[in-house]
Amino acid sequence: MGFPDQIVRTVELAHPPAKVWAAITTAEGLGSWFGDTATIDLRPGGAARMTFEGGHTANMRVERIEEPSVFGFTWHIYGLPEDDLRRTYVEFTLEPVDAGTRLTVVETGFAQLPDDAHHKAFSGNTDGWRSELGELVAYLDAA
Numbered sequence: 001m002g003f004p005d006q007i008v009r010t011v012e013l014a015h016p017p018a019k020v021w022a023a024i025t026t027a028e029g030l031g032s033w034f035g036d037t038a039t040i041d042l043r044p045g046g047a048a049r050m051t052f053e054g055g056h057t058a059n060m061r062v063e064r065i066e067e068p069s070v071f072g073f074t075w076h077i078y079g080l081p082e083d084d085l086r087r088t089y090v091e092f093t094l095e096p097v098d099a100g101t102r103l104t105v106v107e108t109g110f111a112q113l114p115d116d117a118h119h120k121a122f123s124g125n126t127d128g129w130r131s132e133l134g135e136l137v138a139y140l141d142a143a
Contacts, residue, residue: 003118005111009129014100015140021068023140024092024103033139034132048073061087069094077113078128079120086112088125103136105129 013020023029031038035050041062048060064072072091080086088109095102107129110122 003111003113003115004122006106006108007110007122007126007129008104008106009133010102010104011133011137012097012099012102013137013140017068017094017096017101019140019143020094020101020103021071023136025065025067025071029139033135063089064091077109077117077121078124079117080113088121103133105133 023033025040025042027038027040029038030040030048030050035052035058038048038050040046040048042065044062044065046062048062050058050060052058058075060073060075062071062073064070070091070093072089074087074089076082077084077086077088086109088107090105090107093104093106095104107125110118110125113121
């Protein structure tokens with residue numbers, strides 16, 4: 001039996017898609033809820049970078065932009081050495097709903113990992129998305 005390959009999280013946000021889009025695709029937005037600071041070149045192939053408290057850095061490559069509904073990027077897999085070239089793909093999908101926006105985040109690519117690395121990356125990112133999406137809700141509600 002194989003390992004789970006994807007993490008899926010969906011959250012209903014009481015904000016219009018344009019506001020959610022700005023929160024997930026701008027340096028100001030990403031640096032407010034996802035990291036402590038961020039830069040982003042919002043185009044396919046563009047680079048994005050987030051820094052976190054404690055000095056951790058996440059380097060990302062923008063893969064997909066379909067404004068205002070789909071934003072996707074690849075990034076380093078948690079727990080692997082920095083020089084490991086394997087990446088996971090993260091895709092945010094925004095859907096307008098009566099109450100605001102349904103945001104779905106799907107991260108795929110975990111099945112490429114061996115048992116020990118899979119467990120660390122998959123469980124770490126599962127917990128991470130739960131926490132980060134909570135921070136996104138707090139950021140949007142405070143704005």
